[in-house]
Amino acid sequence: MDVRNCRKCGKLFNYISGPPICPNCKQALEDKFLQVREYIRDNRTATVEMICTDCEVDSGQLRQWIREERLEFSDDSPINFECENCGATIKTGRYCQKCKNEMAGKLESSFRRPEAPKPEKKDSGGSRMRFLDSK
Numbered sequence: 001m002d003v004r005n006c007r008k009c010g011k012l013f014n015y016i017s018g019p020p021i022c023p024n025c026k027q028a029l030e031d032k033f034l035q036v037r038e039y040i041r042d043n044r045t046a047t048v049e050m051i052c053t054d055c056e057v058d059s060g061q062l063r064q065w066i067r068e069e070r071l072e073f074s075d076d077s078p079i080n081f082e083c084e085n086c087g088a089t090i091k092t093g094r095y096c097q098k099c100k101n102e103m104a105g106k107l108e109s110s111f112r113r114p115e116a117p118k119p120e121k122k123d124s125g126g127s128r129m130r131f132l133d134s135k
């Protein structure tokens with residue numbers, strides 16, 4: 001059994017996985033997240049300071065939710081971040097859509113490379129080709 005001190009309240013708890021936070025604090029954090037998400041929905045132009053003050057959440061926690069793409073800001077929102085790769089302005093996460101696409105593309109091609117080319121489908125088109133060849 002892995003017993004740890006909760007990072008938030010310091011209480012001992014049975015650690016399973018994820019961040020070292022006890023179930024109570026995890027639940028409280030989840031409630032806080034829902035509150036913040038609601039707040040952002042109702043206050044589309046709220047700044048980070050406003051969210052932190054009105055929801056009593058610290059900006060580090062807020063930033064973590066954003067990096068996890070759990071929070072998203074509307075186009076009206078003054079809140080934006082820089083893509084960690086190219087510095088483009090983004091509203092959530094760590095990378096802009098372009099960089100994400102590029103990364104996904106790289107990942108995909110490295111996945112696909114070892115794969116053998118797919119055999120031709122034996123559909124009606126293929127059999128017609130064979131028919132023409134045999135003429």
Ligand SMILES: [Zn+2]
Pocket residue numbers: 006007008009010011021022023024025026
């Ligand atoms: Zn705790």
Ligand SMILES: [Zn+2]
Pocket residue numbers: 083084085086087088095096097098099100
């Ligand atoms: Zn980028």
